[in-house]
Structure formats: structure tokens, C-alpha cells
Amino acid sequence: MTVHLENPDWGMVLPQLIVLVAAIVVSLLDAFLPKERHFTVITGVTLAGFGAAIVAQLSQRGETGTTFHGLFQLDGLTVFLNLVILVAAVLTVLISASYVEYLDSKMGTGEFYTLLTFAVFGAMLTASAGDMVMLYVGIELTSIATYILTAFAKRRTTALEGAFKYFLLGLFASAILLYGMSWIYGSTGSTGLNEISASLTAALTGSEPNAGMILGMLLVIVGFSFKLAAVPFHFWTPDAYDGAPTPVTGYMSVIPKAAAAVAMIRILVQGLESLADDWTMVLAVLAFVTMLFGNIVAISQTDVKRMLAYSSIAHTGYMIAGIAAFRLIDGMAGERSISSVLYYLIAYTFMNIGAFAIVVWVQHRGDGTTLGDFAGLASRSPLAALAMTVFLVSLMGIPPTIGFYAKYYVIVALLESNLLWLAMTIVMASAISAYFYLRVVAVMYFQEKSEDTTGRPIVASPLLNLGIGVMVVGVLALGLFSSPIINLANDWTNLFSVAALAMGR
């Protein structure tokens, strides 16, 4: 028996490689650089790494292929998701820079960015995985780094509590996910997604799926629902989001969620597409419950950070609804469903990180995160209140913001798949969400702050301001000019041609 070692195509993995090198450089700088120069140098290196990776990723548009024995797959989905993750990473660096600088005497800049770059690397690997083993390893890398970032403010007990819950439930989710993957492996004989797809299609022609396949599918969905924070697997979310430092909350509401969403799309759409009739039904129910629960519970929250946590649960529901719209028409996949989810992810990146950025901004001015702390923000700092209004209106889904277009595309995809009831639920859930989003706006504009509690020095935060500006522009512009993004998202269908090519080999 000789072992076949493939010579990998390094050009294909270039963006990931850049981020990995950035992560290693950041960790070495953290260990060796004198403390005073940490902040400038490490933030610069991190941003440069992410920027270079974005350029490399953009240059890969339209390219397809597999390498590393099929563990790594490059297709439209990879390119789009990696761009979403990298943009979210850059925005995270922008909004966390002032926070990290402020706390630098107590905790390191270096550790923060080391963990962040490793988490981004894991998420990018998940987006480009062509194999269940790779998906699992990538998700774990992201999750473990995120657990630690959640516990970053370890002197606060709420941070420890949130991180602990997140950690334990996340481990359960990983175990369930792995168990589901082992069932899929057992019933198809392969871990490669393209091989699974081929084997399932062959096994299912003229026969019903066996219990092992269905069990594997369900367990995988449960595992990803934990990571995505879909109801009823959301119990860790409010505490973890509340306990984590606010910039980290912004990060963890997007990057690990994008990684879990793309992993779900990879396994279900690329691997288990023959079972689409079964899993779209499960996902539709999951989406229905998640949307309604997230929005209804958010009504009773008086803390803006916690309210945004429940709101992010609700937005998970909208994304899952998009995946549930997936249909096979005459053996071909309709492109609308997954494109709408991808577009939703980029919209969600801008508006959600934006909302958390304003919370960070308010916290820097010596306030907490409750509704009372936002009272009268419009008279104190009109620009911040305006930006927050833009983000909240976008989260609600009102034109002409990006949030409206995102929901619109999901609804169109649902209508195309005859899921009228789910589309109606989205509209209804958005109507419910108007209450708690607009309440924050009303508090900012029409309520005066009762007492002055500013005891902390105001932190100068040029990078944070830059980030907020970028996100406001993004939320307003990317909705009106959505066609290039939708075109890029539509490229995801070339994962099937990669599969056909890989299987023909």
C-alpha cells in the first residue's frame, strides 16, 4: 500500500493562507513586541492581513476547483462567504479598537487580535470546506476562539457566566453535530460532500431514505441550530451576548453565525440535496418558531444589548427561512433561495455590527447599555442617534435600507417555492419587531435623560467613528445598488459544477 500525497494548489488557498500568516504574526508580535507599541502595530497588522485577504479573495471570483484531496473547495459560495467574513472581521477590528486600547492596561491587545484572526481563519476554512471533517474542524476553531473572547472581560461575573453557558452548550452542539456526521458517514460511506451527494442520489433512486440518513440529517440540523442560535436551541444566546464585551458581541453575532450558516448550506445543499424535501420542511418549522419567538421575547427587554441578542435570534430565523426555500426543480437547484440567504448575511453584517458599534460608542461615554442610557442621545450627540436610527430601521426592514432588500429577496424566494405562510410570517414578525426597534428610537429622540452619570473619561475613538460611518454608508447604499452583490451571490450555483467535475475525475 503506497500513500498518495497530493501536491496542493496553493493559489487556491491564498486568502486563507494570508489570514493564517496574519494570525501567526499577530501572536508572535503579542509575545515579543514591547508593550507600548502593541496597540498600533498589532491593529495595523491585523487590518493589513484582512485587507490583503479581501483583495486575494476578490481576485478569485469565478474560479472553481478542489484541492487537498477535496477537503478544500473553491466556488461561488466560498468567495462570497469569505468576503462576508472578512468584511465583518474588518468592521470588528474597527469597532473593538478603542475598547481594546482603553482596557490595554488590564488585558492585552495581542490576545484579542490573535483570537480574532484565528476565529476568522476557522470561519473561512468552514466556508471553503468540501468535506465534513474540514467543516467540523473549521467550526471548532471558530467556536473555541469565540468562547475565549466571550470570557475576555473575566473580572466580570456576567462575562464568566455567559462564556461558561456558551462553552458547555457549544460543546454539546459540537458533539451532536459530530454524531450526526458519523451517521451520514455510516450511511453513505464517505465524508466528502460531493461523494455523499453522489452516493445518496444513487441510493435514493427508486427507494426511500433509510433511518440512518434521516437521523444524521436531523442531528446535523440540531447541531447547527445551536451554533446559529435558532429556537429552541438558543438558551445560551442572551447570557453570552450580554456577558461578552460589546465589540465581541457584535463579532459573535456575525462571524460564527455566518460560519454555521455556510456549514449548514454546505452539508444540506451540497451533500444532502437528495433529501431536500425532508430538510426544507424541518427548516421551515424551525424558521417559523425562531422568528416569532425572537421578536416576541425582544419586546420585554429593557437592556439594549439583550434586546439586540433576541433580535439576532429573530434574524437567524429569517436566514433559515431562506435556506428552507431551497427546491430542486427537475433535478436542478433554484438559485434564488441560497442567494437570498447570502445577501441577507451581508446585510446583517452591516446593520447588526453597526447597532452594536453604537452601543460601544455609548458605553465609551460612561453609560451602561439600558434603555435609560440611550435617553436623550439625540440632543447630546445627534450623529450617533441618527446612525443608530439608520441601523434599527434597517434591522426592522424599512426601505430604502439594506435590511428591506434582504427581507424582500428572502420573501421572493419563499413565494417562488410556494411557502406563502412562511413569507407571511416574515412580514408579521417584522411588524412585531417594529415595536422594540422604534422604542429605542423614541427613547433617543423624545425622552430626556434624568440624571447625569458620566463619571468615566470619554475615549477618543477615531477607528470606531470610521467604522460607524462605513456601516451607515453600507446600509444605505448597498440596498439601493444591490444588483452587483446579488450577481456575486448567484455564483453559488457553481458549487454543483465543481461537484460534477470532482465526481467525474
Next chain:
Amino acid sequence: MSWELVFFAVFSAAMLLTGIGVVALENPVHSAISLVGCFINVAALFVMLGAEFLGVLQIIIYTGAVLVLVLFTIMLVDPNKLPAFYVGKPMQRNVSAIVGAILMVELGVAIVTRVALEQIGPHTNAMVDQMGGNVQAIGQVMLSEYALAFEVASLVLTVGVVGAVVVGLPNRLGALDTVTMSLGHSRGAEDAIAAGPKFESPMNIPAERYVAPVGERKVVMTKDPDKYTHPGETSK
């Protein structure tokens, strides 16, 4: 009666006895040691079943690594609170007994109703035999087909180290300035008195009651007069 049956009887009896020991022994450290015995016998059973790799992992990971963590955890708990913690509440015991019984019934049902599924895919028993055993098969597959996942696994471990550093270290000494005082230096003694009591190695002091006397500086005493730094300065 074959030798295999004898070995099986010996290993499984030892496993059961040590397993009972884990829950029955009074001293938690003895329980942990009993768990070592249990794990080793499980490893032996794995080897008898032809799953050598699982047996080895059982020893490397469980008896080697996990047991160390279990022992450390026992050491971290306040010994005076341990008996109450160890016995548990009646409710907890009842629930765990019920859950244990359910799991045992499940295992029994699974064993009675088991069916051998057809082996599909490339990694069959025949392939493993051809490669010369499952350690060989796993090693060859892991470093060829799954090489990328293998490398990323080391990054997962790296993140684990960073996490241990971030979460685990009680005081971020790297972030503090160090003041070195020397009794050999003419001003060392006065500075030492001015700095107040030493606060080296706070072994038994809870973190919340621990106050560093000189701002947030670490004070190091040396005999060497050249190593002296004034409290106003910092040294790396």
C-alpha cells in the same frame, strides 16, 4: 473455555470493580485513582476487540490528560466544602439514578436488536486488514487524505493554549511593571520598607481580597546590587 474469555472476564470484572470504586470511595482523590484503573481496563477491552487505536487513545487522553484535569479540579475545590459537594442533593442522586437506568436499558436494547450494516465506501475492514491494522490505516489516511484537517487540528490546540493564557492566568504579570529592589544597594532597604509588606506568591489568598501594595507593580527582592531599580522606574 478459551483464553480470550478468561481475559475478557478478568478485564471486565476489574473495570466494574474500579468503576464502583469511583462512586463508592470516600476520598475524591481515591475515586480519581480508581477511575484510572477503570480507564485502563476499558483500554484493554478495546485492544481485545481489535480497536488498538482506541485503546491507545484511551490511555493517552483519558488516563493521561483527562485524569490530570480531574485531579487538579479536586485540588482546586475548598476541602471543607468538599463533603457536601461530593454527596450531592437527594434530588440530584435520584435523577442521576433514573438517567443511568435509562441509559443502561438503551444500551441493552441496542445490543439485543443490533444489526450489522453493510460496509460502504472505501474504508472497509478489508482495506484496514490490507494496511496492517487500524493504527496503520488511521495514520495513513490522516496524513494523506485528511492532511489539511490534521494541520488545522494543531491550530485548534494553539487556540487552546492562547485560551489557557487569557482565561487561566490569575494575574497578568506581563502587563504589570516590575520593580526590583536590592538590599545590597544603599537605597534598597529604605525602598523596601517604603514599599510595605511583600506580596510574593499569594498561595491561599482569594483574588478579591488580594491587594497589591505598590499600585499595580510587582516587587522582586534580590541580593544583587546591580539589579536595583527605583520604584519610579520600570524594568522589563
Next chain:
Amino acid sequence: MEFLGSNWIVVVFMVVATFIMGFAMAGISSVVGPSRPNKAKSAPYESGIPDIKPVRPQFTARFYVIGMLFVIFDLEAAFMYPWAVNFDVLGMGGFVHMMIFVSLLLLSYVYAWKKGALEWV
């Protein structure tokens, strides 16, 4: 019988030999060495009062960091074992892969070292 015919019998011998050696080292010294206990010698602490409660102290969390680092580097051994068994078959390619793996872990070792996780202050 196949089980005894296999080369696992070597492992069994090794385990037995290890046990015999371990017990022998502890046992012989207790038999051969002189043992003349008296009351003062076997008191728990020679010049103090006898303990009234368990003497085991509560450890600091620092031990746990060491424990975790140990676990992480112990897992590395679990990855190395199948590579070592297949060293011949995997050849140069396997060696390069393993070296990348080890150097990434070396990075984390250097990191922990420089961060002071291995120091005892």
C-alpha cells in the same frame, strides 16, 4: 488461539514486567531498609500540635493553567502516535506534514512561555 499468538503477548509481558519492577522497588526497600519507628517519629509534625482537620490546602488556579497546557501538549502525542507507526510508508510527505504540525504547536509553546504561563511567580 489467535489472541495469544499475536504480538500483543509482548505488550502483556511488558505490562507485567512493569508492575513487578514497580512493586519490587517499593517492596524491597521496605523489607530491606531498617525500620525502627517510635512515637515521636511517627507524629505528623515533629514540633507542633497535631492537626485537627484535613491538611490538604486549596490550590491556586495557577495549577490549572499548567494542567491545561499539559493536556494540550499531551493531545499532540495522540496525533503523533499514528504518524510514528506509519513513518516508513508516509515517507518524506508525512514527515513534512508532521513538521508543520509540530512547528505550529511550537508557536503556541513559545507563546505560552513568553506570556509567563510557565513561570511560577
